[in-house]
Amino acid sequence: MPMWRKLGRKKLKKVELKISHVLPNTEPIHEELVNMAAHIKERSNGTLIVQVYPDSELGNNKDNLEQAMRGANIVTVADPGYMADCIPDYGIMDGPFLYDDYKDIQKLAASAWHQEMVKASAENGIPRNNSNIFEGEICLKWFLKTLKKSLAEQP
Structure with a gap:
């Protein structure tokens, strides 16, 4: 059950979250992030705004x-x-031809x-990171699950 439903009729503080990426707005992942933002706004009755x-x-x-590490209310989608x-060891995940499939x-x-x-990562000020993402349906499901967990952990 979504967090905002569990709280019933209690007045919720409006929360704004920024999602930033370097891809053009014509990329499928951008289009899905925009769709996700609209869905979250609708499901949260406007209490959670994702830009x-x-x-x-x-x-x-x-x-x-760096903004995320300093506590900004931002999610970054990056490799x-x-x-x-x-x-430094994290860079190995970006190696070419490491993976046959997802x-x-x-x-x-x-x-x-x-x-x-x-x-x-957490010890270096990066509150949450995941490296099992890729464009497609599984990416969106992962992102929603991670976002939900991150918001639940916020004070």
Whole structure:
């Protein structure tokens, strides 16, 4: 059951969340993020507003990652290579030809090694990161699940 339904008729504070990425607004992932934002606004009765910023409008991947690390209310959609700026070992996930299909990404993301990278990320001020994403239906389901969990952890 969604968080906003559990709270019943209690007046909820309006929350705004920015999602930034460097891709053009013609990319399928951007279109799905916009659809997701509309769906979230509808399902939350307007208490959760998600704004999607394409084309590096809020900065490049490194800028957005730094904003998130400093506590800004922002989600950045970027490849794992940018995480290597903070945790050098993370860069291995961006290696070419590592994966035959998305199941390989899921397997690596579930590994003990990846859990160590997530822990190192948190220790470096990155509150949540996931590396098992890719464009498509599974990406959207993952994103919604992660967003829901992140919001539930907010004070």
